[in-house]
Amino acid sequence: MAAKKKGKNTAEAVRELVQPLAAALGLSLWDVRFVKEGADWYLRIFIDKEGGVSIDDCVDMTHAVNEPLDTQDLMQGAYTLEVSSPGTNRELTRPEHFAACLGQPVWVRFIRPFADGSREVIGTLCTCEKDAVTLKNEQDETMTFALTDTAWIRLYDDDNLGGNEDE
Template identity: 40%
Template sequence: MAKERVTDIVERLALPIVEAEHVELVDVEYKKEGTNWYLRVFIDKPEGVDIDDCSRVSEQLSEQLDIVDPIPNAYFLEVSSPGAERPLKKPADYVRAIGEHVHISLYEPLDGQKTFEGILCNYDESVLELEIRVKTRTNRLEIPTEKIAQARLAVEM
């Protein structure tokens, strides 16, 4: 059996906590920056999270992490909002983002490009439709979801 990833364990521990706090678990990251390890948990809710939401989730999650102890080395736990450029990971994230300005990065080029920004017009589990502006024209582009490396909301400039 494959060893379970730290992020999967943390997600499993965090889900009941965020549900009880009426917030959404957006993402979990575990990464090394310089000589330090960071465990980042991103939460959100429709009206946005505040410092009290982050604090409550952090305290409860910290207790669970101390009990389960899935991380052998020292790390910093950070619980925060994903910010204005929230990642799109789950199908529900894409559906919620329909009509919003998004940034899409691909694993391989499509029409000679690997990144696109535009309005997300439609989404299903196999393809998304993006409305992009090219100079004075507006075009619609279909992107197969298996080609998407990363997607996020984007602040329109």
């Protein structure tokens, strides 16, 4: 299974490799990211399960993926493996994320500001079809926008805002 050294193709190749390993542990694979930060590469595997992820789940997943990752050699060079929960402010990036979060509050940051100058909106996720998302705000007004207009979309949990706001 050949993959590019970095970027989406590597993350997708890793996703295909580790998905069955997560399932065997009773976990769902939320996301895989292969990113460069400074001079270092990070392979981040985000796992989830009903009732939440424990440190033991992360350790078990780490042990399960180490050998297959080394054997398949999907990444050339050194990288740091991180296995964790996506957290309460998890980013929605895949169709299955949006489907799982319908009816829940989300926080959207747009690439460009609206006419009123704001770049963020919070609302209830109503639909996500192909390339468009529809939210309903507190005034019960709907808003539809293209996914390509967003910097990110995350579950909204006002008790845990912060940390990754500037990504």
